Amino acid sequence: MTAADRAPVRVGVFGLLGSGNLGNDGSLEALLGYLRAAHPEVVVDALCGGPEAVTARFGIRATRLHWYRGEYRTASRTGAIAAKGLGKLVDVVRTAAWVRRHDVVIVPGMGVLEATLPLRPWGFPYALFLLCASGRMLRVPVALVGVGAAAIGNRPTRALVRWSARLASYRSYRDAPSRDAMRAMGVDTARDEVHPDLAFALPTPRASAPFDPSAPPGPVCVGVMDFHGGNDDRARGEEIYRRYLDGTIRFVRTLVEEGRSVRLLTGDGCDAPVVAAIRDAVDSPLVTAAELSSLADLMNEMALADTVVAVRYHNLICALKTGTPVLALCYAAKSDALMAEMGLGAYCHPARAVDADRLLEQFRALEKHAVELRATVAERTLAAGRRLDQQFTSLTAALFPARDHAQTVRKES
Incomplete structure (x- = not known):
């Protein structure tokens, strides 16, 4: 044949x-x-x-x-x-x-x-x-x-x-x-x-300009989430959400009072009410929201920011891929593991118990060490992308074992 x-x-x-x-x-x-x-x-x-x-x-x-x-x-x-x-x-x-x-x-x-x-x-x-x-x-x-x-x-x-x-x-x-x-x-x-998350294989947008640590403080991207805890937190879901939202509002309000522009980002359509609640509470033209339809859109927004603070796992990955220092509001072990792997283990904060004062303290430390953290993140993100080649090689061997993949025979129905 x-x-x-x-x-x-x-x-x-x-x-x-x-x-x-x-x-x-x-x-x-x-x-x-x-x-x-x-x-x-x-x-x-x-x-x-x-x-x-x-x-x-x-x-x-x-x-x-x-x-x-x-x-x-x-x-x-x-x-x-x-x-x-x-x-x-x-x-x-x-x-x-x-x-x-x-x-x-x-x-x-x-x-x-x-x-x-x-x-x-x-x-x-x-x-x-x-x-x-x-x-x-x-x-x-x-x-x-x-x-x-x-x-x-x-x-x-x-x-x-x-x-x-x-x-x-x-x-x-x-x-x-x-x-x-x-x-x-x-x-x-x-x-x-x-292996690293599949999203590390996605194309990374080019930075519009190199980061200048001597420039005035630039925009901050804040990724939000309609977060009510996990499967075992249903009884206290509203309490968890309220604490997360109140802490995030306080954090954003402080940045705005310091003259920083804040760009709110989502990762799912269900996050829109959180964006609306923050904008209503802070009520400042410095707080804007992005229209997003893909991880590429997320990365384009984050490439323009000095710093990112985010909850959703793939928001974190997008920040890492652009080389932007990111502070994680962690709701699961996957976020802590990712941040540790990328050299940012010190910049994790619990999403279930947001403390705005502590969050601001961590944020200022993140910005203080921005230059060295950008270098670390860029190096480790590139390494993650290279390690994904092993995932795809393994997948080919497991699922497409024929020597000539174009000649694989269709199974009999």
Whole structure:
């Protein structure tokens, strides 16, 4: 059989993609960049949260993740509850049928094995379990690539996540704490690898001008989040949010009183109310908000700033990629691990207990050491990008083992 007679490898990508989370979409962008460069012969489509957005932005076919469109809305009426329950059964068939059409399925990055934000077991964890179980039954490799993981207290969620990981054909993690968490949950991680987050493979914008430490203080980017704690914090979610918001408002107000301009950044559509609350409370023309649609937009904003203060994990990565010193409001171990890896371990602050005075103290120390920190961040970020080559090499060996990838044979249906 000649190469012309052979069909291309069919690759499916899976996740809460196209749903407004810039970090998730950035992970997909990085994966597609690898596939198009290393395996241009593959045909890619997606099973995802926002199929229209994924198709419009990335030019690939996409299917809605859940049959029931109201999956992530709280169901209180009998009809909605029944529809949601029916959807769980329909999704068993839909997911298996989608998996069957592929040679390989990839879950690109994202915190799919964690519950560091509020998460119901029968939402995404159940969908991920269906994917991995279908892959195992139909002998289609499912790869969890550069994913985040964390210890999970809720039993149903923990069970679904553990079995999803066990059923996957390939696993790699974006940090060592993620691998440790899966090992603690009973997953054999002996052959699992740790690589930098996929977003480190994205293009970095050119700086408009070199940093000048003698220039007057410049703008500060503040990345915000609709933060109510994690899955185990539901009872005190409003208290956590109030403390986070009040501390952030005090911090921004102090910067404005000192004549600093503040640019508010988001990472998900749900963060917009936090931006509005800060702008209303501070009420100054020095506080503006950016319109963002990608991690590239985030990086372009951060490249113009002297300093970044941010909560969301991929906000931190964007700051690091531009070489801008960043102070992290940490809500999970992944943020602390990232900051330590990048030489910024001293510039972490708990998002659950924002103390504006302490935050300002850390911020001033960050700016005082800006020159040396910029050099450290630039060096380590470049190294992270180079280490991602190992991730892609490993992925090729695991999922595309044929010597001539363009001649991989389509499986018999």
